[in-house]
Amino acid sequence: MMPMRNLDTVKINGVNKITKPFNDTVASGQLDPAVLKTMTNLDNPVQLENNLTELRTGSLTPPIKDSVGDRVTVETTLLNCQSRAVPVEWLTPSIILKHQIMVYFHGGAFYGGQASNNTALLKAIADHSHCEIINVDYSLAPEHKAPAGILDGLAVIQYLQQARLDTKIAIAGDSAGANIALAVASLNRQLGSHQINQQLLLYPVTAPGADHQGPLWDVNQYAIIPNQRARFEHYHDLFKQIDTLMTDYYLPANTDTTSPLISPLNQLDLANSPATLIMMGEFDPFRLQAWEYAENLANTGVDTTFVQYQGQNHAFAPLIDRFWQARDVADLMTERLVSLMSD
Numbered sequence: 001m002m003p004m005r006n007l008d009t010v011k012i013n014g015v016n017k018i019t020k021p022f023n024d025t026v027a028s029g030q031l032d033p034a035v036l037k038t039m040t041n042l043d044n045p046v047q048l049e050n051n052l053t054e055l056r057t058g059s060l061t062p063p064i065k066d067s068v069g070d071r072v073t074v075e076t077t078l079l080n081c082q083s084r085a086v087p088v089e090w091l092t093p094s095i096i097l098k099h100q101i102m103v104y105f106h107g108g109a110f111y112g113g114q115a116s117n118n119t120a121l122l123k124a125i126a127d128h129s130h131c132e133i134i135n136v137d138y139s140l141a142p143e144h145k146a147p148a149g150i151l152d153g154l155a156v157i158q159y160l161q162q163a164r165l166d167t168k169i170a171i172a173g174d175s176a177g178a179n180i181a182l183a184v185a186s187l188n189r190q191l192g193s194h195q196i197n198q199q200l201l202l203y204p205v206t207a208p209g210a211d212h213q214g215p216l217w218d219v220n221q222y223a224i225i226p227n228q229r230a231r232f233e234h235y236h237d238l239f240k241q242i243d244t245l246m247t248d249y250y251l252p253a254n255t256d257t258t259s260p261l262i263s264p265l266n267q268l269d270l271a272n273s274p275a276t277l278i279m280m281g282e283f284d285p286f287r288l289q290a291w292e293y294a295e296n297l298a299n300t301g302v303d304t305t306f307v308q309y310q311g312q313n314h315a316f317a318p319l320i321d322r323f324w325q326a327r328d329v330a331d332l333m334t335e336r337l338v339s340l341m342s343d
Contacts, residue, residue: 015304030224031313032311035283042231048242060112060114060117070094073092076088076089081159088115089116091135102125103136104118105177105180106173108175113140117318125334131337136152141246146251146255154187168197170198170337171184174203175205178203194274196274198274203317204264206263208257232283239285265292271301278293283311
């Protein structure tokens, strides 16, 4: 259960930052005990093998209890637009209050994951917000390298803009899926559309393939108690390996990783971005690059909120039956979707 304390918003370099401790006595610098239990295999360094089948298996979530049931229906369908047929899960709550929809892109390091990883989380959001949600099953690397997944996402947005002229769109995603969401939103703005009026991002990858010796990967920027330091550093190193593998799988040969389409950290059209909510674990290896992206947004005048869950690591949000932080994510995204209804 979330700690019962007042959570003040602090303005840091223009970003509205909210810090949520995992209990009432520990403010920072320790892994949530529930998270620590999942990291027992990291007492020693881990060497990740470049085996795509095993990597994809590791990108799947365990079974998650569905607390919503038939209050939200889930239809698997194809959306056809721009000569692309994109498979999606279309989530429809039993009561729809207004023309508002969220388009969501799952994580999985560009090569893995699947839409159903997030179905339970998204059903909870649809049920509470009474908004439809499209959960995009975009093309994965290496069979479909960049920009295939981005073009799938753009096709979904273009489909909605043609079929639902009066519908407001919130774009969302987690990890690599958040990266794709940001690329889609940027391309959509460049095409002259501003129908996307909210970005809801879970631990986004904003600079894949960044220098692992540089400031975006500085493990010393994470304060942690001494008896957990080694385990966290092994976890951090594991994500460096994942970052290398996923970037190699995702990008065609000779692609510049600093391209704004690949690294949203380098986007130049941020001033036209919609209001953005970023939700992040304290010990997420992608936290430093997500924070820098948040600062870039805020520096151009975009309303930017950064929620940091103390003690949490990466990819916790789908696990709504295990972590209060995941249920809190659902509540925050619901609040944002509902807030758009009065726009």
